[in-house]
Amino acid sequence: MDLLATADPVAEGDLVCSGKGCRAPAAWGLLWNNPKIHTPQRRKVWLACTDHCAHLEEFLGARGFLKQTVPVADLDRFDPDARP
Template sequence: MTGAPMIGFGSGSEGQTCSRANCSNPAGWNINWRNPRIHGPERVKIWLACDEHRDYLHDYLEARDFPVVVTALDEPLDRLPDVTTDVSSSVIAPETALP
């Protein structure tokens, strides 16, 4: 796991909970995102999501035109270029390869 900051806290993947307000479900997904107006591709913010809120958190960020990629909890990203995502897949991957 990288040193990227996560909202949800805890050590390792055990005990980490969903970042959605008032949700205490265990997290199973990283919602990797950044605000391109203030941060470059090397800055990745991570929200944690349970299965129930994965699409909600992704869509919330995508609606604001933020690059967002969903990965498994144990697969955070080190960089997040401007990407388009597809929420129909089980793990949302960038359409372009990461450098």
């Protein structure tokens, strides 16, 4: 299964790290899934700068949620201001 195909798209524009209090540019997308609340195919995305990537991977991995880490450039994007 292509995990990127099931990942939630991330907003265009400011791609910043999901680390608490961090405003650094994101370099990585951490694809994860909480099997208690998400379907098996669903992939949520946390963004991470290089400094916080290992910490966030460890956090998600300890809970069994981490599925894959990919470069931000590989993530699908959406424009939150676009109207259908």
